[in-house]
Amino acid sequence: MNNKRSIKNAFYAQSGGVTAVINASACGVIETARKHKNKIGKIYAGKNGILGALNEELIDTDLETDKQISLLKQTPGGAFGSARYKLKGFEENQKEYIRLIEVFKAHNIGYFFYNGGGDSMDTALKVSEMGQQMNFPITSIGIPKTVDNDLPITDTCPGFGSVAKYIAVSTQEASLDVLSMAKTSTKVFILEVMGRHAGWIAAASGLIANNIKEPPHIILFPEISFNKKNFLKHVDRSVKNNGYCVIVASEGARYKNGKFLADAGTKDSFGHKQLGGVAPELATMIKNELGYKYHYAIADYLQRSARHLASETDVKQAYAVGKAAVEMALKNENSIMITIDRLSDNPYKWKTGSVDIAKVANNEKMMPRKYISSNGYRITEACKRYMLPLIKGEDYPTYKKGLPEFAKLKNKVISKKLKSKFMV
C-alpha cells in the first residue's frame, strides 16, 4: 500500500472506444481530486490516453476552469483523446511498463486512474505491479467504461445506459415511421447496432415492446447463431401479421460456424472486398428471397456519442465511478476497479463498490441465455427488469443557439522532464 503520505500528483487516462459519458467520469475524477489539494497535487491527463504517459505528453488539467471541467459532464467523446493501444504482457514487452513508471516518477505521479474496458484493467493491474517492482509505488485504480456492457462483476458499465436509451428510443421512433408508411412503401426496417461479441446494445431495443406484435419483431444477438431460413420465415410472418417488420441486428451477428454476417464477402464494382454491414447483408437477403421493400440504418458512432439523449442514471453512475476512484485512492486502496452494485431492481437502488482488478481484467460478460427469448429473437422479462433502470431519466446538455454546449478545453501539455523519447 501507498504509505508515503506526501503530496503526489495524479494521472488520468481514457482508453479504447469512447462513450457519451466517459467525460462525466473524468469530471468526477477531477472535481473530486480538486477538493483534496492536501493529498493530490497536480491532476494530469494523458494526451491520447496511455500514449500520453508513454510519450510524456501530460495535459495539465489545472489550467481548465471549473466551468469547463463541469461541462465535461455533458460532453461526449474523450476530451483528452483516447487510444486503442493495448500494452503487451510483461514477458513480451517490459519496457513499456518501465517507461510508464519512469514518466510517473519524473512527474511525481502517485495515482493512476485508468478509464476503460477489460484490456485497460489489465494494464492498470500491471502498472501497479511494476511500480512495486521498481520501488515507486503507484496507486492504480480502474474506472469502468464501455458501451458494450461486457465487464464482469460490476452490475453495468457507464456508457451502456446511454447507448441503450438511444437505441431503444431510436427504434421506437423509426418503428412509428415504418408503421405509418408500410401500406404503400417500406415494409422492413433494419437497424444495425454495435456489439461485436455481446448483444447487450441490441437487447436494449427490446425494451419498447410490450407484446410480440410490437417492434422490434426480430433482434439478432451474437450469442444466438443466425439461421437464414428461420430468420426469413420470421420476417415474412411479421410482415403478413403486423404489416411490417422491424429488425435490430448486432454487428456481431454470426452463423453457426462463427462467420460474421458482416463478413459475407460483398464486393464493389471494382471487385474490392467491402467490409462490414450486417444491415445491407440482411436487406439483400430480404429483397432477394421475399421481395419486400426495405430500408436500413447503421447507427455506428452516433449511438455511442449521443450525449443529447443520455440516460440520467448513466450520467450519475459515470460521475460516481470517477469520484469513487479518487476517494478509494485516498483511502489507500490499490489495484481495484470501481463497480456499480445493484441493491434493488424496483425501486432501482445502487451504490459504488470495488473489486480486485485482477478479477476483471480480460474477462468478458456475455448476455445470459435467460435474457433472450426461447426463439432467440426477443428479450425476456428478466432482461427488462435488469435493463429498464439503466435507461431511466433524461440528462440533457444545455444548449446555445440550438446546439449543445460542449466543453472546450485548452489541453495544454506540460514540459517534458525526461531526455529519452519513447516512440509508440
Add this chain to the structure above:
Amino acid sequence: MNNKRSIKNAFYAQSGGVTAVINASACGVIETARKHKNKIGKIYAGKNGILGALNEELIDTDLETDKQISLLKQTPGGAFGSARYKLKGFEENQKEYIRLIEVFKAHNIGYFFYNGGGDSMDTALKVSEMGQQMNFPITSIGIPKTVDNDLPITDTCPGFGSVAKYIAVSTQEASLDVLSMAKTSTKVFILEVMGRHAGWIAAASGLIANNIKEPPHIILFPEISFNKKNFLKHVDRSVKNNGYCVIVASEGARYKNGKFLADAGTKDSFGHKQLGGVAPELATMIKNELGYKYHYAIADYLQRSARHLASETDVKQAYAVGKAAVEMALKNENSIMITIDRLSDNPYKWKTGSVDIAKVANNEKMMPRKYISSNGYRITEACKRYMLPLIKGEDYPTYKKGLPEFAKLKNKVISKKLKSKFMV
C-alpha cells in the same frame, strides 16, 4: 368559394414520407377544428392517407381523447398512416378524383386538409377543381410537410428544422468521438443523410463549424457534381492538417454525368446488385486510395423520426400550419397552401401566411448556390443565417420509465356508406 354555411365535416390526410412533427400539424388541425363545432362537424382522418378516402376508410378522430390528441404534438411518424400514392393527372385518371368527391359527398365532407409535399399540393388543387366540376364544392387547403425543405415560397417546411437539428447535433457528437480516437484508430468518418434532390439536410451539419478546421470538413451536396480526385485530395488534406476528416454526404450526391454515387453497382457475393449507400461507396474509395481507417453511419429513418431531439421552432411551426389551415378554411379561403413567412433573421420572427396552391404544386426548391462555399464542400454565412433559427430551441417529449410517451390512438374506421368499392 364555399358559401353554404351549413355544418360540414372535415377530412385530414397525411401524405408521403413522414416526419418527426407531421403529427404536430395533425394536432393543430384537430385541436383547432374541435373549437369550431358550429362550423365543422366530424373530423375524419384518412387511414393511410389519401388511400383512406379512395377506399372509404375514414378514421373518426372524435373518438380520441383530448389527451391523446395533445400527445400527437410529441409523437413522430404518421399517426393515421401515410401513403406514397400520387394521383394521376385528370386526363389519365379522372376516376380517382371522381371517387374522392363521391366519398366526400357521402360523408358530407366539405373541408379537405392535405398534409404533404409538392405532389400532395397538386392533388389538393385537383380535388378542389373536381369538386367545382361535380357541383360539390370542397374547401381544399394544403399543409406543408417535408424533411427535404424543397417546397417553394414557404420560408421552410415543417419537418426540416427537426431533421436539421438532429443532423447538426449528431455530426457534432460523432465528430468529438472521432477526434478523440483519431490518433490510433478511425481517421475518417462519413455520415450519410437524406436528400435525393436537394442538399438542405446535409447543409445543416455545417451549422456546427466555426472555421475550416472544424468538422464537418466535407459536405457533399446533390447540387454540386462529385469529383473523386478533388474529393480524395480534400480528405487527405483534412487528415494531414486536422488529424481526422468528417464527411456528411447527401444520399443524392452524384457525378457530373448525373449518376448517383449510391448507384455504383456494388454487388454482393452472389452477384446481386446491392442498392444504395453513398457512405460505403465513399468509404471504399478512401480505403483503396488513401488507406485511412474509416467508419460510417447511415442515419436513414432515424433522422426524420427523431422526435426526441425536435427543434422547438419546428414543432411550433408544424402546429401553426395545421391551426392556420383550419382558420383559413373557416374564412372561406380555398386552394391555398399555408406558408411560413420569415419576418426577420435575428431576432428570428415569423408568421403563417398562404399562397395559391397552383404556385407550389410540383415545384422543387434547390439549395441556392450562394448557400454553398466556392469549393463546394461547406456552407456559407448566408446559409447559416437562414438555417440557424430553424433549429432553435428544444421541445422534448415527456418520458415515462425512460421512454418517450407517444400517442396511442384507437384509429377506429367508421362504417362505409357507399356500395361501390375502389380498390387501389
